[in-house]
Amino acid sequence: MDRHPQQIKRERQDIKRRARNIDSMSRLRTNIKKVLSTTTKEDANKVYSNTVSIIDKAVSKNLIHKNTGSRRKAQITRHLNSLS
Numbered sequence: 001m002d003r004h005p006q007q008i009k010r011e012r013q014d015i016k017r018r019a020r021n022i023d024s025m026s027r028l029r030t031n032i033k034k035v036l037s038t039t040t041k042e043d044a045n046k047v048y049s050n051t052v053s054i055i056d057k058a059v060s061k062n063l064i065h066k067n068t069g070s071r072r073k074a075q076i077t078r079h080l081n082s083l084s
Contacts, residue, residue, distance in 0.1 A: 021063060024058060024061075024063055025058075025063065025064075027054060028054055028055065028058050028063075028064070031047065031050065031051040031054050032051060032055075032072060032075075032076060034047045034051070035047050035048055035051050035076045035079060035080070036075075036076065036079050038079075038083070039083070040083060041080070041083040041084065044079070044080045044083055045080070048076060048077075048080055051076060052073055052076070055069045055072050055073055056069065
């Protein structure tokens, strides 16, 4: 089986990109869970703006679809507004 240098490089890049995507998605999910698990408005406000920023970055880097990003932001905003 012939292995071309371009194919070897492509596989190397794919491994790096996959690791980066997994880390980013993990951070995204963790932050969303942090916001949704808060019970007071003060705690939620601390995490909320950072989470919205992470969601926006994920959308801009095509990690998640823009509609998914909007849905997630709406979900955490709804939770934030429901807290008293």
